[in-house]
Amino acid sequence: MTAATLKIGDPLASHENARYALLTMSRIRRLEEAVEDLFGRGMMHGTMHLSIGQEATATGVCMALRLEDQITSTHRGHGHCVAKGADLTSMIAELLGKENGYCHGRGGSMHIADVATGNLGANGIVGGGIPIAIGAALASKMMKKGTVAVSFFGDGAMNEGAFHEAANLAAIWKLPVVLVCENNGYGMSSSTHLAFAIKTLAERGLGYGIPGITVDGNDVAAVYAATQSAVDRARAGDGPTIVECVTYRWKGHSRSDKNLYRTKEEIDEWKKKDPILFFEHVVREKNLMNDEEIAAVHAEATSQVIHAVNEAMKGVPADPAGLLAAVFKTADSVEVSA
Amino acid sequence: MTAATLKIGDPLASHENARYALLTMSRIRRLEEAVEDLFGRGMMHGTMHLSIGQEATATGVCMALRLEDQITSTHRGHGHCVAKGADLTSMIAELLGKENGYCHGRGGSMHIADVATGNLGANGIVGGGIPIAIGAALASKMMKKGTVAVSFFGDGAMNEGAFHEAANLAAIWKLPVVLVCENNGYGMSSSTHLAFAIKTLAERGLGYGIPGITVDGNDVAAVYAATQSAVDRARAGDGPTIVECVTYRWKGHSRSDKNLYRTKEEIDEWKKKDPILFFEHVVREKNLMNDEEIAAVHAEATSQVIHAVNEAMKGVPADPAGLLAAVFKTADSVEVSA
Amino acid sequence: MTDRMLTMSEALREAMAIAMEERPEVFILGEDIGIYGGAFGVTGDLYHRFGSERVRDTPISELGIVGAAVGAALSGMRPIVEIQFSDFTAQAMDQIVNQAAKIHFMVGGGLHVPLVLRAAAGSGTGAAAQHSQSLEGWFANVPGLKVVIPSSPYEAKGLLLASIDDPNPVIFMEHKLLYKVAGREEVPEGAYRIPLGVSRVLREGKDLTVVATGIMVSRAMAAADLLEKEGVLLTIIDPRTISPLDMNPVYASLEKTGRLMVVQEAPEHGGFLNEVIAKVVTGPSLGSLIAPVARLAGMNIPIPYAPQLEKAAVPQVEDIVKKAREIVADWR
Amino acid sequence: MTDRMLTMSEALREAMAIAMEERPEVFILGEDIGIYGGAFGVTGDLYHRFGSERVRDTPISELGIVGAAVGAALSGMRPIVEIQFSDFTAQAMDQIVNQAAKIHFMVGGGLHVPLVLRAAAGSGTGAAAQHSQSLEGWFANVPGLKVVIPSSPYEAKGLLLASIDDPNPVIFMEHKLLYKVAGREEVPEGAYRIPLGVSRVLREGKDLTVVATGIMVSRAMAAADLLEKEGVLLTIIDPRTISPLDMNPVYASLEKTGRLMVVQEAPEHGGFLNEVIAKVVTGPSLGSLIAPVARLAGMNIPIPYAPQLEKAAVPQVEDIVKKAREIVADWR
């Protein structure tokens, strides 16, 4: 799949859309399973933040976005990246520290960006992407581009000053931005119940005059619908919206997580709400796809990921020789902006 | 007046209280007029941020506080300082850069603190005192002191990340703190109408689960009442409250202000709502004080300020010799904490 | 004096006006830069000339506005952020250091951040410890940032235009005492650029090589005038940009003078000009030294309020004269 | 190996436990320091031993928690703040630099801020540019802060206890590669304090004086082991605290070796160890130098992700060996 094959629209609007939504979620899941495997086999360096269990959020949000719309992403960004249309091989090659990776091995998982698909980058700093997204929206407005910027961030990020200052700027300048909070219940080990004294995180918007909506983040169609109306508002010049997607991460926060802060029961409970299984159920009910088609989609995703891993492995390791020259952009090199 | 003569209670509860409230406001007004005069005569260095027109806020809030309750203050902090019981001579001496100033000439107007009256200090950083206040409240809670901390800050400060992070911590930990926003309509030149997309700044609390109340900041009794109920909540362990005091600064933001961002009419309109004249009117109506008593109070304030200026002038200029030794507290010097 | 003896504020304003006329993607954002004209009057009438979109007043949210500038820069604009006092870069450090400085490198070159952050730095106005710092050293130790310190109106205009052209984030530190004073030379009317990374030799003298930054350049020049009368001749070098840092004129000068003195306002301990010293003594120039290096810097204290304290805290003309005289006399 | 060959995490945890037992006003706050035990496992079981009030989990709000710690410190408590990665001090710079560092001075001495800010620093874990910085230089250039860089479990425990005792704000930079390794010496069981401001000479050799900080101390020691076999003998000095900085052992050693090398992980340009160089060459020690000063530091790049890139970015044992060998061979 390339950026050109991106689909926009309601995941339940057509067979084509449903297939696309399922394929995207499956690609994310398979990719992250592959990452976990590479990590486990000692082939990947650093750490990893997997979004397994949260695939519907990235997918539903990005199905409301055009190619030229921009996103900022997070440390847990593989899903956003894939859903916005990134190339799987370049992603995996990056994780493996290869020259043909998105960042030539300089950034790794937390810094993948993809200019072609409007992805301004994952971010290792919790909340770091939110002001950047509103800046992209400001540029869109000033340049009359008609594009929307979406900032993905976690529940934990909402308590950073960066969220606050960015949210207020977006509100007063009525910027074309959507603030997508992936509320997966925890910021690392810190439960939203302890980190907030409000009922839904969408309520945080009240203090800025930003409307908010809370949706089931494991229901790709619901996520799409909420985002689409927020995107419409944004594009119409009516300013930002908070879209809170309630979801859950199945895996630990990162590789060092011993899951001491939550129970196995809670995890199992959420696994029953698997966004992929749920969507399969819905598309079957609605006669949009049958079992065979569903299986074919998963097979396609699997083979894409296997292919990507194999291709990525063939890349040459990133070369230290180029590092010094990579710090600054030289004035004469061709200007590429997202 | 010394800390020992601080009065707590409703400014309208008794003749004594009314006299105290009026005297405090008058002392603040006279002090700042003196500062402006010293500045104009080139005897004061740096800049100055006058709170003339806002005296009821500082006074009303502090009449709800005990001596051992703490405050953090702002760049526009003379009023808070006086209302919490500071010594006028030490204040003016500080502005004049004298050794007998509160900070021995090291801090100036923006850094006056007064350990004896629980004043943790003015602050040159917009929003800088808010996290400090919630930390003081945390200490109070952990040490079971029973004290409350009040953070004074402006409308402009509410858009700093510092406000946000502090407000949320106060909310989730139910800290004994009162967030007093002096909304004087402008953060320097930036009008609250342009800087916020909400109707009252007290609404900002909604996003944290913090109750808020908006009062006429020029009505010392109203300010007192709102603060007193917030202080009661805080002391009872029910957490923070935002008290928004709507007021106005008559003078420019600082010495360099040309007042281009507001009209003369607007300023004149607000001068009609002079908190001191308004209070005089009320106490007369309520037969708490007569004209003669009122005049006596102002005369007393004037003579206190004149005396303070004269005493301050006698101080020796701060001496550079002590600077290096003043950077760190030495372990063996006596520990003083507020 | 002609009418082109501008103050630094005027020169900076001219540079911004030229850049905004040249390119539609240049815009300014910051607190009170609109009708107010800037805390130090630098933007002045630009709001009236270019409108509220391109001379954009912001709420008091340094982190948010620098972040917004980063996002806008990534998306085709060329923002100039004004931070009222460089001390408030502390509020925005994440966006400056963890985002702007690193994005181009981290993402592998596909994105870049053409952003200029202007900030008023230094002491001397009685604004005390939170409004008077010289923080250039922080930024110089962050790869990915360029750091410019203009020392005169002429330099300010040419360096700012070059900074706006630069496709990378540039921290532009303006000493507040320089804003209102005219320099020693005329400021040409149209556009001119002073390339980043080229030191300037302001004056050549055989006895001592002085490297100074910001306000210390004019103080060193004043000291040199005084010392000249005593027959002590100074070379004065202004690096203009401390990242990148052009050392060649320093090496060349040291071959003649054999004596080095660095002068900065920032606190001595761990201050940036140590880099100049380190470059000299780790390289072949060590051999040219005939005297210990002289270092004159701010005291290791927060900037105090009272005028007599504030003056004592940072090098003054007479301190430069004294130290220079000593080093030349003691090491013949 | 006895059971007192602790890792640095264990040593730090012991220090905090002792301090909390000694004084009720000591408490820890930070992200995920409770049940999770800390991002690097440093607080471990302290939550279970001291409870959720004194080992206080916070939301992700670095500015807020450092500010809260400042306020608590002003009001009679002695907070220890844990910042997961020192890179996130960028979020809290205002409270660290504009508040904590300056309050005691600004207010004229009436208040003080007994606060320890612990943060995991440095590269080597593949965490890339936003999680791997060595930012000690920022804090060293801020008067009012003390800056500690432990290089081993033994040092870590004694220095942390001394830092908690100190009535001033202390920035305590822990290299993350050191957390899980045991040091070369036993860690005594009870309380002991290593005073802030006293450098340690780890080894004496006649050929070259090496000043190294943090992880570079053990790398320099390893290099010294290797070089010893070649007959090149190094003196290794660990300043332990870079503010205050104790130079006496350096001066003394240079009289014997005549050669100086500084080794740091932070980017070379404007890095802190320039201060050591500056102190040497501005003083009488310049005369003892028989060789140009050798400087080994991180490359002037953000820390890259891939292991081969990350290694190349900062000094490794072999780099130290090579540079030391060269300087001794070239300058006899």
Ligand SMILES: Cc1ncc(C[n+]2csc(CCOP(=O)(O)OP(=O)(O)O)c2C)c(N)n1
């Ligand atoms: C400013 C900052 N503080 C702390 C961290 C360490 N950290 C990384 S991810 C994370 C939890 C983030 O929680 P949330 O925003 O809910 O995202 P999630 O991990 O749940 O997707 C933390 C504390 C960081 N990277 N940046």
Ligand SMILES: Cc1ncc(C[n+]2csc(CCOP(=O)(O)OP(=O)(O)O)c2C)c(N)n1
């Ligand atoms: C972090 C920070 N940003 C900007 C400033 C410059 N500044 C000083 S006071 C002020 C306006 C503050 O407005 P507000 O909080 O409403 O207080 P007021 O002056 O109206 O009392 C500004 C922008 C500062 N001191 N600190």
Ligand SMILES: [Mg+2]
């Ligand atoms: Mg989360």
Ligand SMILES: [Mg+2]
């Ligand atoms: Mg205001």
